[in-house]
Amino acid sequence: MTTRTRAAAWLGAAAALLVAGMPVAGVVGVAEPAAAQELPASLEVQVTTISPTVARPGGQVRLAGRIVNMSAQPVGGVAVQVRTTSMPVSSRSELHRLGDPQLGEILTGVLAAGSYSVLTDNLDPGKSHRWSATLDVDSLGFAGFGVYPVAVEAIGATPIGYGVLGEARTFLPHQPADAADDLGVAPTRLAVLWPLVGVPRRDPEGVFLDDRLAAALGPGGRLRRALDAARNRPVTWLVDPELLQAVAAMSDGYQVRAGTSEGGGEGGGEGDSEGSAAGTTAGTGAAVAREWLADAREVLTAADAEVVALPYADPDLVALERRGLSRDVTASVTAAPDVASEVLEGAVSGGVAWPPGGFADRATLETLRVAGVGAVVLDRRALPPAVALPYTPDGRATLSTTEGPLTALVTDPELSRLLAARPRGRAAKRLALQRFAAVTTLIAAERPDTSRTVLAIPGRRHKLDARYVDALLTYAAASPWVELASLTVDRPAPLAGVPRAPLTYPPAQRRRELALDYLADVADLRDKLSGFAGVLAGRSNAGTTEMSQAILRTESSAWRSQPADGVALREATARHLDQRIGKVYIAERNLVTLTSRRGRFPITVVNDLDVPVEVGLQLTSENAPRMLLADPEGDESRARRQVQVDLPTIGPRRKVTVEVPAQARVNGIVPVQAHLLTPDGATYGEVRSIKVRATDYGRIANVLTGGALVVLFGTVGLRLARRAVAAARSRRTAR
Template identity: 40%
Template sequence: MVFVVLLLAALAGTAIADPRLLPAADAAPVPLAAAPAADTRAADTPADDPVQVVVDQLDPIVPGPDRPLTVAGRLVNTTDSRVTELAVVLRVSTDPLQGRSDIADVVGGNDSHDGQIIGRATATAAKTLARGAQTDFRVTVPLDDLDLPRAGVYTVTVSVVGRRDGATDVQGTTRTFLPWFPQPSQVKPTRLVWLWPLATAPDRDAEGVLRSDRTATDLDAGGRLRTLLDLGRSHPRAVSWAVDPELTETAAAMSAGYRVEQPDGPEPGDAAAAAGSWLTDLQSAVAPPTTALVALPYADPDATALRGGGLERDVVRAVTLAPTLAASTLQRPVSGGVFWAPGGDVDAATLDTLAAAGVTTVVLSDKAMPPAASAAYTPSGSASLATQSGTVRAVLADSGLSAALAMPTRTRGQELLARQRFLAETAMITAELPGTQRTVVVAPPLRWAPNATVVGELLDAVQAAPWVTPATLSDLTAAAPSDVRRKRADPPPRSAALGATYVNTIAAQEARLGAFGEVVTDPVGLTDPYAAALLRTGSAAWREEPRNGQALLRTVSDQLAEQVGRVRVISKGPYTLSSETGVVPVTIANDLDQPVTVGVTMTGQPAARLSISPVEPVTIAPGRASTLEVTTHVVGSGPVPVSVRLTTAAGVAYSEPVEIEVRSTAYAQAARWVVGAAVAALAVLVAVNLVRRVRAGRRTAAAPPA
């Protein structure tokens, strides 16, 4: 054991404690097949290390004086040969890291902060580790023994040394972080606003049928939305709820029974109880009036794409509808006016549209508004943005914290590294300027799937750590924005939004729905499901799932076409007029359960061959048919193809055209008279000619011979 420690000392270039003080904590190796699945090739340790060092435990999460530091985990032999005389040593950086970029460097494998070996934090792990085997290790050392010089973030390096192929060397290394604030009163903790989004991909059609089981799975035990709810309600002080009312509307509808699209058609869903339980628990979680809660725009609209396609009204509807619908489903007053920008940014023209719609706060990435000049510290995540409708508050999500939450967490080793990085980022923010309190924002993706273990530990730490303290979104927006001048980054490319062709299809369907609403007597209850479904087709969720968005839009379009088609022309033709002008009967059926008022237009091919007298709109009772007698004038002979189309009372096209054929017999009769007259004239001419010939012959016979 002594030679191993001396070797590490030589490699590190530092002195160590007396090797005789080292504990002898031998552990028998465990065959890999018999052990829990190892973190092989995990992101928390170099993939090419002969022996992977997997840290499964680092306690306490919030370290302090007079407490021991425990680092435990597993060593996994990934080679084809055995490794002998293994020992685990702990190193802690001599000084705290200097900035947040150092944290990313350490995560990337930079070893310049490895520091000194802690002699009393070294342990024998195993005498022999066969190929494919793993063994546990545990190192414990009093934090006071580390002699950490001042508050800040330190690097903890865990290395394993062993003998392989006749040579003794470092066989594997991993690194993590240790925030250290032994005197909390000497710092002003960073205020952390943790936005807690509840949203889903809104794949519900106009008839309330879910296009997939995704929402049902997410709401059920162990599902994404259930996990978010349980974490949030168990840490009420640490989170600011941001709820898409489309989700709560869906949950409420599901709780009363629902259908899911299947290959053979819609079938009853089986998650009604789970949806009802989820909604009830959410209502309970946000019921206290002090709970931080905002309603996001309905169905997370892709405001950039909708504005670009001339559908600003959809953005306005999504923003204004949200608070009322959220209040109805959550059974408490809910404020709105918060827009969570897809992709973390929004262009100036779209921002103007949002502000005009009533948005007062936009959630952006801090990369969308970086400081105008290099700063030695992290400023508060709050800034002002000028729009044509006034100033909007920009809430800037910290990109370092976002990166920590985006780290892989498939294994316990990865979970621990992600947790420690997040804590290190918050601790470093405080250490940058310990006497000045700032507020930073955590804004995970809107349809976030958190790791319950990692996030639960982080929420606990946020409420206990001396360097950070919870705050709410309203705390941030009520305070003045940061005085650090920021610049606007280049806007995101238009190609990141929903495609122009897709949005144009939405616009066409909304125009059809608008005409339908003008035709019926009481449009509210009849058109609302289609209007809401079309809002759902404009969701930014379909940026990442274009095929699902297109499938939803096709379904809603077909459903709307079927409803519109219940008021239709049933005339078939052909029709024959006895003169140039006559009456063409156009029969219209109304299969709706309320009266409709429609007009009719008729267009010939070519148009110059047909004209009609003005037709007054007609009201048709529910379940009845009515015939309009349209006075029609036909020019020329032969049949005229005619397109018959229903309109609104104002003359806006309502239905697809129906093709009929109209002809006039007037020109056929005139032609017969002309032919008859010509025949009679010819007969007269022949008769006259015969008479002349007869008379000429008689005169020749009576003349005397010469």
């Protein structure tokens, strides 16, 4: 609804009669004068009833609502009248101009017969008065099938003049026959894409940051309304598999990180139970999760349901491509159908991507096509027609990529906006419904001999008004010139080949992307996970799939508007990954001693994982002039500053010790850096610094031992000699 203030100069001649309360109803064909006195805004026109929505020959249309005095002064002689034209709206641009007029712009047309009525002699500030007008359709002079503008004007007297003090604009579709076939109008196929997209909030261990998802799934919650609003409607469901996975996890009972926020909208990152100061508490949403999941399975696995799995966790596709994380784009696309199928217990197709905002650049489309995406949902502003068209083109277009053609599902911005709207108040809802009716009628009237497919999609995390959406879809289902259709049953449209302008990715969209420094930290996580997966022997998993999905959750487009929650989830994921990596490590030894300048010292590598690992060991002397190292399995004489040691496969919960040869040139302590290597030679885990002390204890011991032997043998020899001398003396004495 819009309210406009202007003076109606034509009323000047009738002002005295109006003030006196004499009606001028039935005045028809009075044109708007060239000039009009503008008066301050004072009256708001609310339209709460338009019945029926579509005007038909021989029938009547009743309009009703309230007039509200928004000024600080009383308004006298308040009356209402309806103005329309006999010529239909010719284009959507004209519909926009007429529906949202500039201040003071008057609808050029005629007064509808019987529409004028005096409401009250005086309307005090803040007060309202009911009004109604019944229009005979045949008297309106509508020229045929189409959309006709309607202006409801509120008239009154203020201290500075008398005239039109408020207005509401709307439109009346006119149907001169009972069916589209009788009209000669090919119905417009309206494909409504209906997203079920959540906000990731689980850490790699499945602990939830908060319990807000429970509120979204419960009665009146966003996801509850989204599921119910399109139930039994021929829409195409676009489902985030991560949401289904999270709800399934909740339904079996779950834990929530203690001490995290419970308020606000959906959002979240998670902590980590190991090494985290915060504990966990039992979640409260298991029951609502089970109920929602049961309903989702019923709706999404119905025989006539069209369901497509979006990329896992709704990633910020363009931002990932720009940061060089195209492998994660591919991972999110390939994981989606399997995750969705597992939760829904039925086959779900993938191959459709929906970049945030409906905008993408060429490089992202190339990556999506390589990943197996066959169709991408784009806003019409991202891929407009190459030239201005007098009609709405078909919503399908073909884009070329190096991997082959890619279908663009081009959504209509206005229909999408109306579908996602949450009009406040009865009047706003009624005018929004009438605008939806007008737009769909005008699309059919633009090219009545050609059936086209137009696509509409609400916001990915829209908080819809269920009754309002139900009214829109009910109207579309009943309209003879609109056919609700799913994507898969659409037949190719004759106008699908309309030339399109080059793909557009405006700067405003780039500014909304996830920050590059944030994604740099996410890229580090991906590199760490690659290293961890590389050391696992054979086909061991050890939670790498869960870790990979947790990293994908840190790349969700949800963090565009909730960056703090994204950081929390990323940090929790990093903590958990570091803990897993840290379970394969070099046992800490602060000091080892060589008993001579040549010798060996022990290094122990521990595997605390439940799976075998394959790692190497690299040792580096930090003071090569004082100490060199050698390969334990090689020639010890070929000592050098750095050596790499091949280790055998280390079994689960096992350790391996190797003796490393070292050669010291002088006595003293030399730091030696030790770290593990992945099979492809990358550094794994933390670097240890081991102090190796070289001494001459061995040489000194040999000297001491030799001296002792000399003394021992000398003493023994001396004693033997003395004995011999004594014996000789005894023999001489005996003689």
